[in-house]
Amino acid sequence: MIPDEIYVQKTIEGDPEAFNELVQRHHARIYGLAYRMLGNPDDASDATQEAFLEAYKSIQSFQFQSKFLTWMYRVGINVCQQYKRRSESRQRALTSYTKDIQERDAQYTSEYPDRVLLKTERDQLIQQAIDQLPSKQRLVITLFYMQQMKYREIAELLDCSEGTVASRLNTAVRNLKSKLEGLNLH
Amino acid sequence: MSLDCKQVIEKFSLHQQPDLTYQEKIECRRHLIECKTCQSEYEEMLHTAAVLDSIPDPVPPPELVERIQTQIRETDSRSVLDFLVNPIARILVAVKLGPHPTFVNYTAMLFYLMLTIFMVKLTFFNSTEPSPVQLTRPPSPHVRIVRLGDVKHASLEAVKVEKEKPNEIPIQSTPSDFQ
């Protein structure tokens, strides 16, 4: 397979088709990251689109010192964080509504602990538990467990030490565990 | 070499394992058997992985790639238009001056303001019609005689007539015209 960096070089040289190949190759991973970070498919699609556009516009700044995918993840994370900040104000209006629903769900689950959750319900509850993590922990959980990245890669991406990644992941796992325990997952 | 707890969890985490040497793997396993803290932390990790693995990977909508590619194509055609809209910015980028966007915007605004003034001046103030100044100061004595009608010679009397009956003489004159 032709390495990504060849296509990056071609894009810089003005070949319009080269970047399309990079989109084709990596959109699913960036979408996956955006989905876990933003918690819903619509925002994830918009953020993925924005991230690739941003990457295309600033492709000149790619230094060929890291992998294209690592750089692309960084662009994706930035876009998601901006997205999150922008939508937070919009969300504030909805919060009371979703909180009501979440409380009702939690109450229902605790009232009927033996009820077997449907697969989709269960998936939703796990996603909700991820959503409730602080954003740094959510990011590190997503990168490690869902994107199967190594400590070294995450450290490079987030510009911190592997030790920081390890301890943040550890906190995130414990935090997630306590959230999942209340959900009676099977 | 014995490993401490932090190192074990760091090294023995799920996707790190393929990177470890055989010796390191043995060391980690041995530590996990002996150390309860690392054992429970590692089990927690496995449990989380199992829970998170059980939820399906989000699948992007099929039209997403097309959407991204269309938007990039639009950006390309817009950047051609950019050259017409903001040539100064393009020139500065081309010579790698990299100025602040605000500076570029203000420079472009100034450029267009000057261009507009120049065009307006060229369109509206370049006519062959004589201006009011030219009327009060006719280019030749001949024109002056024709305009003043029956007043053949400029004199102080003529000035008086003009002042008393301004309607008869449509041209505004000043005494200095007749000096």
Ligand SMILES: [Zn+2]
């Ligand atoms: Zn230990």
